[in-house]
Amino acid sequence: MKVLKYILLVIAFVFIQQETQAQCVPTESVKVCIPKLAGGFHFLKSYEINGRGGRLEKVEYSYPFAKGTMYMVNLCSADGGNQGLVVTLYDAARKQLATSVVNGQQLQAIVFNCQRTGIYYLTYTFDNSTSYCGGSALGFKR
């Protein structure tokens, strides 16, 4: 009986530890990201990225971008900096335009100089992430 109790305790401990590791508070990452928008960019939207401990492969948002406007999308990971977080930009036809990983280097932000008005998709994925958690801010300037 004692052995059984011990096993149950170990299982419970491992489960709680996993849940704690998987706990994601993207609002905190968003708070970090908004002030990091480059000078001249006006804040538009913030996006919470919660990969549910790796259970979600991607988190996607969309927004209408307007011709003649520059949009900045930055990344703030719960791992620290922008580590493990990737944003990929797609147009309305789901054609990939760019991604924040270039030659294996994870970049902190992308800036899109939009010349074609339409709906665009921001797809967030994880690359060697330990937290699967973060936030992102979208800003614009004309």
Added chain:
Amino acid sequence: MLTVSSCGSDKKDDADAFLSELDEGIDAPAISEETINDILMQIPAPIEISMLMKESGSAYDRTILSNPADVSKYNTTFKRAINLGIYGTDLIYTNIFNKNQEGLAYMKSVKELADDLNIGQFFNIRLIGRLATNNDNLDSIMLITTQNFNAINRYLQENKRANLSILFLVGGWMEAVHINCKMAIDNPEVTSLAERIGEQKIILENIMLLMSFYAETDPNIKELYEDMLQLKEAYGNIEITYTYAEPTTEIVDGVLMIKDNSSSTVHITLDNVKEIDRVIETIRTKLTS
């Protein structure tokens, strides 16, 4: 089945009804919550259109805005939600033109409507009031205002009140187009203003799609949807053409700069703008009366 609006004029009764709706929920449309939220995300923030107006050199004109003193007239959940959006855009418009004191009047009306809708917790009117005393704080006011409105949307969607989120966003969007139309008519030489109105055709299509889902179960949204069919008709004359070319990229200081080599062209005339303005004026008068 529950409806979103209340016919009574007593604010408390209406707030009670709203709380009751929160408890019981409403008839959900036959579409997933995820799809609704996806479409809601595609309604632009009014700040973008407002910023264009200032940059185009257009003059501030408070006569085209909704009267903040009319707030007491809005005594149904439907009217409050849609006028919250309208006042929100007017607030941003006053902010952008550095009319901080006029902005405060809108802030108070926004706060009052938000309180009536039980979402007043998102506004710290004292903080904004303090910031509004100095024009140097414009960026802070804009940031806080935008964050507040984003928080409201998130809250409404998370609490399964997407129907109110739609009204809030549609009210804000329509007010932005209304102001833009007035400015485009007054400044026909600034073609970017008319083009921005034309570009809203893409947004209107999404709004109409979204409203069509709720029109089946919500009589207020149904009425607004039917009114907006006239707006859709007015937009029928506008054409947007596209060309696609691969983008080019370069890395500058750890940031990927993407140059869009595609293009879009909006074909819109001043008469088209005037027709859109006329239809929006009719709908807006109904919503703000």
